[in-house]
Amino acid sequence: MEYSVIRNLIVEIPQVPGNFAKVVSVIGSELADLGDIETLKIGTHSTIRDISVQFEDEAHIERVVEKISQLGGGIMIHAVSDDVLKAHEGGKIHMGSRREIRSLGDLRRVYTPGVANVCKAIEKDPEQAHYFTGIGNTVAIVTDGTAILGLGDIGPVAGMPVMEGKAALFDQFVGISGVPILLDTSDPDQVVETIKHIHKGYGGILLEDIGSPHCFEIEDRLKAELDVPVMHDDQHGTAVVTLAAILSACRTAGVDLAKAKVGQIGLGAAGLAICRMLLAYGVEEVYGSDLSQDARDRLRKSGGTVVSTVDEIMENSDIVVATTGVQGLIKKEQVREGQIILALSNPHPEIRPDEALEAGAAFAADGRLVNNVLGFPGIFRGALNARAKEITYPMLIAAAQAIVDSTREGDLVPHPLDPNVHVAVTEAVERAANTGLAQ
Ligand SMILES: NC(=O)C1=CN([C@@H]2O[C@H](COP(=O)(O)OP(=O)(O)OC[C@H]3O[C@@H](n4cnc5c(N)ncnc54)[C@H](O)[C@@H]3O)[C@@H](O)[C@H]2O)C=CC1
Ligand SMILES: CC(=O)C(=O)O
Ligand SMILES: [Mg+2]
Structure with a gap:
């Protein structure tokens, strides 16, 4: 099942044992995907809950809503809300102040006339901008x-x-x-x-x-x-996280990555960078396919081997990575027993992980799990901390290794909300940058 839409069901459920289970059971039996549940109100006789559910499409939503409404016994859907849209109302970010301005003294310190001295200090020594802005x-x-x-x-x-x-x-x-x-x-x-x-x-x-x-x-x-x-x-955020996921999979499967055959489908920004990263890491056999001749030429120039079709990649690779943006490009029949498959296109993967696993893959993940969110925050934090002037390959490899080291045995990558992974990436990148500066 490909879940494309998230909705929140606001449901009133009379406080009778088993009532909540009936609602959840409809969601489960209709193969919708249950998410967070929040209790909005506990009344004398009933409770109102906000239930987040992922659905395939609008028709799927209607089916589930209809079935819950038919449960009877006072169970009632008050609203079906789109929390994704709601979360975007007014935008997700704003520029805020780090200093409170409560008095005229504050105003003079934070703004004129005090600020002029800071401007002059920076004019005299531009380095001071690093401390005063x-x-x-x-x-x-x-x-x-x-x-x-x-x-x-x-x-x-x-x-x-x-x-x-x-x-x-x-x-x-x-x-x-x-x-x-x-x-x-x-x-x-x-x-x-x-x-x-x-x-x-x-x-x-x-x-x-x-x-x-x-x-x-x-x-x-x-x-x-x-x-x-x-x-x-x-390019590089994705390549870092992909290398980390592949290293973790190889660690669990006991595979030597350098000797493995890796096939990359789609040689655009993400795909070419993944190939280059794997080659830089020492993988000997990196194969790639793309519809575009120029993209194939770029892989050849980078040291990879071009193959003509997705079929060939699927047939000959131990590890397959796809970044084409084409939903469902990889068919279940093409999956080989024991393959590692990372179908990383967002918002929809080339093959769903559950399908790939059913078809015999040893490991499978999509772009929600193997996502550059695990890399770019710590890479920039580390680079800024070190006051690095560039982000180098050793810094990227250090980031990938930090992600592997933060991954629990058997997992491909850490949870993106695990603060430890971002700290680990930051520290590794900063160390690598400082080592580079010292050389
Ligand atoms: N999980 C993650 O962290 C990330 C995922 N992505 C995903 O990767 C996908 C591609 O992103 P970019 O590389 O930035 O785009 P891009 O446009 O630079 O590259 C896409 C490439 O795929 C090729 N392609 C399209 N259909 C193909 C087919 N049937 N067979 C072989 N090649 C085909 C295109 O010719 C192009 O070279 C997007 O869906 C994006 O969401 C990108 C970056 C990070
Ligand atoms: C995650 C990301 O950067 C992308 O899908 O383009
Ligand atoms: Mg992106």
């Missing part, structure tokens, strides 16, 4: 909207909810202020020029959901021209 703790989240998740070129404004999401994750996990920057151009010259002109307000630049191939040139040029860390998350 938030620049060193702020990262620009830059998109041109051309590869928003697997939704494609939907434009930067439609992509804003994703950028706000990344900013919320930065703040919650590592205390970085993420500022979305929406570009209405994809032309590499214009993108590079724009970011060059605004970069002074930021301690780092996170490129997000910029499609291939222009993402490669944009990142390379910005890395070369700016003296702050620049990272395209869909």
Whole structure:
């Protein structure tokens, strides 16, 4: 079952033993996926609960609502609310103040005339900006909207909810202020020029959901021209987390990754970076396929082997990674016994993990589990802490190893809400950056 929609059922349930179980049993028997349950009100005779449920589609919602309504005995659905939309009302982020302004004294300290002295101190020694402004703790989240998740070129404004999401994750996990920057151009010259002109307000630049191939040139040029860390998350954040998941799977399965055959389906931003990361890690056989000739050429130039079809990848690989944005691209019949399958496209994977496991895969995961959220917050926190001017391969490999070390035996990756993983990635990246600086 592919769950595409989340709804919250607001249900009033008379306090009779077994009543709540009847509601849950309808949800289970209809194969909807039960999520969080919150008690909204305990009355004298009945309780109102907010039950979060994932459904396949609108018809699925209607079926479950109808069946719960038919239970009788006073069980009543008061509302079916869309909490995902509600969570986005007014946006998910805002710029706040770190200082309270309650008196004229505060006003003079925080703003004029006091602020002028701080400006002059920075004018005299620009390094002071690191201590007296938030620049060193702020990262620009830059998109041109051309590869928003697997939704494609939907434009930067439609992509804003994703950028706000990344900013919320930065703040919650590592205390970085993420500022979305929406570009209405994809032309590499214009993108590079724009970011060059605004970069002074930021301690780092996170490129997000910029499609291939222009993402490669944009990142390379910005890395070369700016003296702050620049990272395209869909390339390197994804490659770090994918390497970590593969290493954990190999550890559990007793497989030597260097000797394993890895097949990558889709050689865009995420796919090519995953191949390059695996090759840099020492994997000898990395195969890849893509519809685009240019994408295949890029893999060849990076040292990987091009194969023509998805079938060939599925037939010959011990480990398969897919980042095409194409839902259901991998069929159950193509899965080989004992394969490790990471179908990472969001919002819908190339094959659902339950299907892949049913078809004989030893490990299977989708992009909700193996997600760059485990990497980018700590990578930037570590780089900013070390005041690194760039994010290097050793820093990325250190991040991947920290994720592996934070993973419980038998799991592929840690839970994204486990604060320890973000601390571990931060520390590993900072250490690797400092080692690099010392060399
Ligand atoms: N789980 C995670 O953390 C992440 C997941 N992704 C997902 O990966 C997908 C791709 O993202 P990007 O690499 O940024 O996009 P992209 O547009 O740069 O790359 C997609 C590539 O897939 C290729 N492709 C499309 N259909 C194909 C097919 N039938 N066979 C072979 N190749 C095919 C395209 O030619 C293109 O080269 C998206 O769905 C995105 O959500 C991306 C980054 C992180
Ligand atoms: C997770 C992410 O960055 C993506 O799907 O594009
Ligand atoms: Mg992305």
